[in-house]
Amino acid sequence: MAIVLGPNRYGKAETRVVRVTRDGGLHHIKDLNVGVSLSGDMEDVHLSGDNAAVLTTDAQKNTVFAFARKHGIGEIEDFALLLARHFVDSQPTIHHARVEIEEYAWDRVPVEDGPPGERHSFVRGGAETRTCLVHSDGTGGEESVVSGLKDLVVLNSTGSEFHGFIKDAYTTLAETDDRILATAVTARWRHRTVGSDWAASYTRARKGLLDAFAGTHSLSLQQTLYAMGRRVLTDGPELCEVRLVMPNKHHFAVDLSPFGLDNPNEVFFAADRPYGLIEGTVMDDVAPGSTSAWK
Structure with a gap:
């Protein structure tokens, strides 16, 4: 050998x-x-x-x-x-x-x-x-440039649902049509060529992430991730691929019934762990291939 x-x-x-x-x-x-x-x-x-x-x-x-x-x-x-x-x-x-x-x-x-x-x-x-x-x-x-950001913390206090998922012997999560959706976004976007207006591109991509997060009625964090990546590419023709990592920062409605109180989705427990971790890549179908650019 x-x-x-x-x-x-x-x-x-x-x-x-x-x-x-x-x-x-x-x-x-x-x-x-x-x-x-x-x-x-x-x-x-x-x-x-x-x-x-x-x-x-x-x-x-x-x-x-x-x-x-x-x-x-x-x-x-x-x-x-x-x-x-x-x-x-x-x-x-x-x-x-x-x-x-x-x-x-x-x-x-x-x-x-x-x-x-x-x-x-x-x-x-x-x-x-x-x-x-x-x-x-x-x-x-040969050169490549990947720009991005991390720890962009965002939250929608409504406009998010989660239902219709697999239910097995270990499923306890209840379906909901109104939940808090929160995450800390790590996003990186690959430039088609070297020589963009980096500052303008960054501002545009960041705005696209926020606009899509705020403007998407979410049925899943995966759906929101795709909408955010798609918006970055749509608004930034100088970009060809976006990779996103989005932990699901769970907010659970607190049961206040032992205290004789209702809770119409107003009081939540913000759990820091464990958390769902959603990752995905959005690219245009003619993006030049360069897997090494991300490593």
Whole structure:
């Protein structure tokens, strides 16, 4: 039996970089979590411990900081592509780079007192986190960009039903034609080509998710998931595939009859676990195939 080395990669995970841009007294914040993974001619380091082909993970971390200073940070997709191309273009032993970024939003605190033009106080903004995942074989090589968000918490207090499901010996869940539907959306969407207006695309996709969630009378969370993914693709022709993960954040009506009270769907117990976990992919039928873009 022959034993061989299979696919492999290595890198620096979770480099936290905060970039402050000072425009006089007006400051701007970019707060990122950057992960880098590299692959290429790495057989010798695994088989014999020869590190000649290895760009250290410490150097990868330092590159993130240096590029934040030299180039600034605009849209996270552009910053990820800049890093990925650099790692492949600058090292002959590195053939492919994977860069994943999470961005944490900060909102400016309105200041009534203090010197005019001094605006440098912030509060963490938004519950969701913006994300992107970039793969690059270097400048001129094959590339892919997947953008997205996670922890977008949404709730419909009505307009959701659940009935007609399988009932076996272990089924206790009652059917309902009026329930709370709540979830924390993780959504990622794949761009057809590299070079979109990332900010506009993100804003449009996020709005599409929210519009479809609010506008769908739901008979199941699966139906809502599909409606949300379909809306993102319909509104964003630059996108070709959406993947969604949506835990069902159950809200159970509390039985108040022991206290002589009714409960017309007004008081609920919010259960954090266990929870249903709904996952699905929505794509157009001419989407270019690229399963590796998501990994």
